Amino acid sequence: MKYEALNFEEKFGLLDEQWSPKVIAEMNDYQFKIAKIEGDFIWHSHQDTDETFIVLEGSLRIDFRDGSVTLEQGEMYVVPEGAEHKPYAENEVKLLLIEPKGVQNTGDRDENERTAENDVWI
């Protein structure tokens, strides 16, 4: 049988659009997604799940209501369930996101210009 590694750079080569997470793999009922973001996201939270951010290239700041964390390449952070947060990137950052299948990127917020279609593979 043919087994193939998933190469992050190769997958990012297929993704032009910012703010549009794409699924690259599933583990049980969790999904691995890549995303390019630049600028400000919106404040939101996920009431039922933690959410993992891994920075593959660039720098990402995650703002919380009472502080912030900055992730550089080779760093990760798990945003706890229920925590209001707002990702921000001064320059484009390449991210690996890990969360349960079906989680909406804008969390508890009404649909808006940052709402992305879910479960789209690349």
Add this chain to the structure above:
Amino acid sequence: MKYEALNFEEKFGLLDEQWSPKVIAEMNDYQFKIAKIEGDFIWHSHQDTDETFIVLEGSLRIDFRDGSVTLEQGEMYVVPEGAEHKPYAENEVKLLLIEPKGVQNTGDRDENERTAENDVWI
């Protein structure tokens, strides 16, 4: 409040021992573990869960009964539930492993020289 990024290299600096996965983060009931491995693991499978391998440095081969996949830095693979597999690294490789909390590294195999203590944080 103080929020701190998790830095993979920093965590690996605290881990001397090979074949001894250490937990660095939790997302819901899943754990992120770092591990250094070199040489041959044993054939095993996990009957109840997929298992994710991400190569942070070096090269990892995962043998299956009917083929193999080689992962370089910046590549990942999700070993499906139930699939017999055997990780192998010619030279030391630094890995990020993601799987549900409580999964034994040697899977369905009796305890042996590769069995590592579970749920140890670094």
